[in-house]
Structures are given as C-alpha cells and as structure tokens.
Amino acid sequence: MTAPEGRGIGTESTFRILHVSTGNVCRSPITERLTRHALSDRLGDSLGGGLIVESAGTWGHEGAPMEPNAETVLADFGADASGFVGRELLDEHVIRADLVLTATRDHRAQVISMGHSAGLRTFTLKEFTRLVRAIDPATLPDPLSDGMVERARALVRAAAALRGWLLAPSAEADEVNDPYGAPITFFRSIGDEIHQALDPVVTALTGVSARR
Template structure:
C-alpha cells in the first residue's frame, strides 16, 4: 500500500505547525507522540510526528514552561530542537495541523497540493468528531490506512461543518506568558488531540484512576 502524497509505503507523517516552534507545536508534537504510543504501543511506529514553525527558531530548545507542561502531562520533552518550516516538510507530510488559521494559510500558500491535508488542530478535531468511525478502515487493517482515510473524510466535510467563530479553530500563543497559561494551552491542545487520536487509532484514552 502506498501512503498519499508520495510518503512511500507503510508510513504516515503528521506535521504540527506554529510560529516559533518553541511553544505550541512542540507541545502538540510530543502530546501526539505520547498519546499514539500509549494507545498503540509498537503499532505506532509507522506514524511519524514532527513539528516546525513558520518563523521557526532553528535549533532552539522549546520554552521551559512548555517542557514543564509536557512533563506534568506525562509526555517527554527531551531532545527537542526547533525547526523553520521548509517546503520539504510540507511535501513529506500526510497531515498538517496548525495552531491558527494564519498558519494554515501559510502552509497552503507554499503549494505542494497541501490544501486537502492541512487544517488547524481544533478544526480537524471538530471535523473528526462528526465522522462515523465505522466508515473508516478497521484498526486491524493498520493505522496508516485508517489515518489516510480519516484525512480524506475530514477534507470532504470542510465547508459543510463550519466553526461557530474564528477563535473556535485556534490555539492562543503562550509565548512569554506564565506557566499557568502554558498549562491552560496544554490542556486545550490535549482536549483537541483526544478525539483525533481516538478515531485514528480506534483506541479510547486510558481511564484515569
């Protein structure tokens, strides 16, 4: 099986995009990786998760508060280095999830047929909630095939299922804010990711005891 957009056989690449690639997109990248590993174990190895920034600080560490929030949420912040968004990142991505509509527009403006696979994170979560999981390939057929079908289904719904407001599809920028705001943003991201990861994997979030 060949994954869409030329990614090759047996892999699916998720790219998270924000501005500096030191706050929102690192949090989203590492929470996505943590959730996929938690749900699928070794079965998550074919789902590749990365991030970059439209004004990315190449080689920078993530903000300290972002790392703190990830650790508090059980995800691993270690070893992260920021990247500037390049054409090759968009070309290789099977799904691009951005923090804001402006980021989404910037990714799409780069070309590479990115329009049908680029969403804001909260937009994608909203669309995914409206998709009947029974219409997707069953989990036993593999996460790559199911993820590819999920992106196609979400793209088909766009334009039919509109956000109640512009702000509803965006994640605010915590850069320079206190750690309490980073925690709020981290929780906002986690809540948006949950339906996405649940539908993609077919595995619900573990029950917290």
C-alpha cells in the same frame, strides 16, 4: 483526492503528521510530544503503527530548545520533552506530510500558500478535531486488518470532504493562542486545550480510546 506532489499517497508505509506554529518552541512542540505520548499510551511499544509525528515553525527558531514552560506542561502530562530541537518550516516538511495540523488559521494559510497540493491535508488542530468528531469510526478502515496508515489516510479524506459543510461557530473556535512569554498558568491552560483537542484525533487515528 489527488496525491500531493512528492507524497505518492497509497505507496508509503508511513503516515507523517506535521504540527505547525510560529516559533516551534511552544505550541507545536507541546502538540508534537503530546501526540507521541497519546500514541504510546494507546499502542504501547508499536508507537504509532507507521505514524510519524513532527513539528516546525513558520518563523521557526532553528536549533532552539523548547521553552521551559512548555517542558513543564509536557511533564504535567507525563510526556517526554527530551531531545527536542526547533525547526523552521521548509518545503520538504510540507511535501512529506500526510496531515498538517496548525495552531491558527494564519499558519494554515501560510502552509497552503507554499503549494505542494497541501490544501486538502492542512487543517488547524481544533478544526480537524471538530471534523473528526463528525466522522463515524465505522466508516474508516479497521486498523488491525487494514493498518493504521490506511485508516489515517481515510480519516484525512473524510475530514477534507466535511470541511465546507461543518463550519466553526466562530473564527476564534479554531485557534490555539500563543503562550510565548506568558506565565506558566497560561501555558498550562493552552496545554489543556491542546490535550483536549488531540484526544478525539488520536482515538480516531488508532481506533483505541485513551486509558481512563
């Protein structure tokens, strides 16, 4: 895997995860904050061990607050919604990201079309989950001896190598539907989908399972 333009893989001490949806007020804020919450749950005060979690939208509502129903969903999981501000997806976000996780295949295509050698590090969230489940954790660097960042980079390389071999059962299987304007019951179902998709990803990144 060649280093994405501007990233310099192997020289940075951090690993940036970028979650992308359309408006950056529903799905990607939920995914960003649930990822942070899961990392904190597993790693405590070390929050991520060099993992940085951000989000943006392909038609991002720049400066907008999170949708109230999205905040409610985060509260259901005990995650922090405070201080969130919507962002429009920019080239610099893609350039700096080591892993881009999108809500849909269309978002994935939009990110890849921006260039910056993003193809090998951009997946839909559910696609990445499916690929991660097929990776033997024993083949990844030990987060304690090698560091979380090296483990995360290896995980992305392994997932990219599997992509052409492990196909989705259907096109819809890799999608997270947009709850914008929907009632809280639908937001909660989307929150559950995102939470379930994130659990194996965060476990693979950290080597630590969720507390039960």
